[in-house]
Amino acid sequence: MENIIACENITHYYGSRLIYENLNFEVKKGKILGLLGKNGTGKTTIINILNGYLKPRSGECRIFQEKMQNLSPATKASIGLLLEGHIQHTFFNVRQIEKFYRQFYPNWKAGAYYELLKKLQVSETQRISAMSCGQRSQIALGLLFAQDPDLLILDDFSMGLDPGYRRLFVQYLKEYASEGNKTIFLTSHIIQDMEMLIDDCIILDYGRILLHKPTDYILNHFKRYSFYASATEIKATDKLWNPEKTGNTWEVYSFSPKDEIQQILEPYDIANLKEEKLSLEDAFIGLTGKY
Amino acid sequence: MITALFYKEWIKTRRILLLSLLVLAALMIYIFINVEQMFRINGATQVWTETILKDISVLTGIQWLPLILSILFGVSQFVPEMSNKRLKLTLHLPMSENRIMFSMLAFGLSGLLILYAITCIAIIGGLRIYYPQEIVLSMIESSLPWFLAGLAGYLFTAWICIEPVWRQRVFNTLIAAYALSFFMMSAKGGAYMPFIPYLLATIIVAHFFSFYSMYRFKDGSQ
Numbered sequence: 001m002e003n004i005i006a007c008e009n010i011t012h013y014y015g016s017r018l019i020y021e022n023l024n025f026e027v028k029k030g031k032i033l034g035l036l037g038k039n040g041t042g043k044t045t046i047i048n049i050l051n052g053y054l055k056p057r058s059g060e061c062r063i064f065q066e067k068m069q070n071l072s073p074a075t076k077a078s079i080g081l082l083l084e085g086h087i088q089h090t091f092f093n094v095r096q097i098e099k100f101y102r103q104f105y106p107n108w109k110a111g112a113y114y115e116l117l118k119k120l121q122v123s124e125t126q127r128i129s130a131m132s133c134g135q136r137s138q139i140a141l142g143l144l145f146a147q148d149p150d151l152l153i154l155d156d157f158s159m160g161l162d163p164g165y166r167r168l169f170v171q172y173l174k175e176y177a178s179e180g181n182k183t184i185f186l187t188s189h190i191i192q193d194m195e196m197l198i199d200d201c202i203i204l205d206y207g208r209i210l211l212h213k214p215t216d217y218i219l220n221h222f223k224r225y226s227f228y229a230s231a232t233e234i235k236a237t238d239k240l241w242n243p244e245k246t247g248n249t250w251e252v253y254s255f256s257p258k259d260e261i262q263q264i265l266e267p268y269d270i271a272n273l274k275e276e277k278l279s280l281e282d283a284f285i286g287l288t289g290k291y
Numbered sequence: 292m293i294t295a296l297f298y299k300e301w302i303k304t305r306r307i308l309l310l311s312l313l314v315l316a317a318l319m320i321y322i323f324i325n326v327e328q329m330f331r332i333n334g335a336t337q338v339w340t341e342t343i344l345k346d347i348s349v350l351t352g353i354q355w356l357p358l359i360l361s362i363l364f365g366v367s368q369f370v371p372e373m374s375n376k377r378l379k380l381t382l383h384l385p386m387s388e389n390r391i392m393f394s395m396l397a398f399g400l401s402g403l404l405i406l407y408a409i410t411c412i413a414i415i416g417g418l419r420i421y422y423p424q425e426i427v428l429s430m431i432e433s434s435l436p437w438f439l440a441g442l443a444g445y446l447f448t449a450w451i452c453i454e455p456v457w458r459q460r461v462f463n464t465l466i467a468a469y470a471l472s473f474f475m476m477s478a479k480g481g482a483y484m485p486f487i488p489y490l491l492a493t494i495i496v497a498h499f500f501s502f503y504s505m506y507r508f509k510d511g512s513q
Contacts, residue, residue: 014513053379054511069509077385087375091303100302103295104385 001028003062004151004183010049010059012042018207019045023059025202025212032177032184034194034215036284037204043187044084046204047155050185051081063151077105080149084156086140090129094122094139101143109146116142116172134165141169145176152176154186158193166190170197195219195280203287210287215280221255222283227270234268242289253278253286292386293394299381300368300398307367308402311360315410318356322349323417330421342426350414350434357410357441358471361403365448368399373452378508392505396498399445407438436483439490440474443497447471450500455508463500470497 005027012019019042027033037043048054050061052068061068064075102108120135158166170193188194203211229250234243241253254261258275326349329338341347372378382388418427447467454460
């Protein structure tokens with residue numbers, strides 16, 4: 001399957017602080033990939049690098065086979081970009097902003113924009129600066145759908161949105177993705193929303209990719225195990241993620257099945273081993289730790 | 292696409308353009324009333340002596356106005372682009388970044404040139420009632436550096452606004468203030484004329500500074 005996004009050996013520092021070292025990943029055509037990570041792991045940084053708004057210390061990203069620093073106008077027209085906080089030109093009103101963008105995109109679908117706006121209690125002459133965060137998010141989303149790009153890059157799309165607007169946003173994104181051959185690369189700090197949406201998942205840790213797997217694989221294989229043990233320390237390994245003790249109860253996370261975990265934990269004299277299925281948010285905590 | 296970009300710049304700057312037009316119109320009216328008053332109270336001989344022998348121009352009141360208005364105009368055009376880094380949205384439009392920046396500056400310079408042209412036509416038309424053509428043209432010649440300062444001031448404002456790093460912005464502001472001081476030196480009527488090509492060269496060079504700031508913005512300078 002064709003790579004729409006490909007990043008190779010991206011290394012970046014802010015001053016002397018390492019953000020990533022030799023980061024590699026790709027996004028295949030037609031996939032929805034979610035980038036998850038704690039605050040400060042560099043989610044927005046990678047979006048900036050992808051769009052050519054940040055030059056990494058080394059490495060290269062390509063979108064539609066073009067280098068990130070020199071995207072051609074045709075490639076830029078195929079990319080819909082949502083900036084963190086649903087930033088748009090707030091000096092426009094609802095009608096003016098549509099009139100402005102329409103002239104750049106030959107396949108502009110004004111109907112998609114106005115269809116979405118019908119749900120909002122706003123007039124066409126209302127200035128975007130006078131709108132709520134939720135309303136602005138719908139303006140941004142409406143403009144993206146009207147542009148009808150082949151690739152959507154969404155930076156923290158759920159930021160500042162109440163549950164209703166978040167659900168609406170996700171619902172429209174799903175519909176958009178179901179049209180086929182549409183690729184979406186997104187970040188969000190609300191992982192519940194991602195679970196409903198993404199095919200593949202990259203979990204970033206400080207300086208590296210912790211995990212890059214299909215979402216279904218994580219949900220079906222990554223489990224939480226709880227048990228009693230008097231041990232004061234259980235070391236984390238590649239099969240035991242983030243062991244943590246509360247009272248006499250231990251919790252560990254693992255991709256290994258229960259039988260294997262039972263064997264691994266035998267030296268600790270454990271009792272009452274329980275396996276628990278996880279949501280994506282729980283899996284994220286299990287992989288990255290609470291702190 | 293350029294029409295669309297001009298439309299965006301127009302929406303951002305139309306209020307400040309209208310305000311500039313009103314301020315310039317008010318100042319013109321004030322100048323004409325003042326001239327009328329001078330002729331009525333002091334008499335034509337006295338006014339003639341002051342204009343010809345003492346080299347006093349009735350336009351000195353507008354000296355700083357083109358520069359101030361151009362800075363306001365530049366701020367109204369480029370500050371909205373830099374708040375929340377909205378320039379990313381503009382540079383993401385399906386045009387080359389250089390063409391986008393060139394179009395934005397072309398809009399600003401065209402707007403200012405139209406404003407200055409209207410002002411000059413009003414000055415010439417109004418003062419020709421009281422003064423002979425040679426004197427009016429000499430007054431316009433004397434005020435030419437102030438209008439050029441307006442164009443340079445606009446380009447420097449764009450350069451400073453688009454610069455992504457605050458420390459560099461302060462440095463750019465100092466350079467801009469120093470360069471603009473050459474446009475605003477007091478001089479006898481016509482004394483500036485041999486210097487005009489150098490001022491024009493400064494404007495042409497200043498035009499490229501915004502592109503440099505844009506590349507720094509694109510590289511993510513912090």
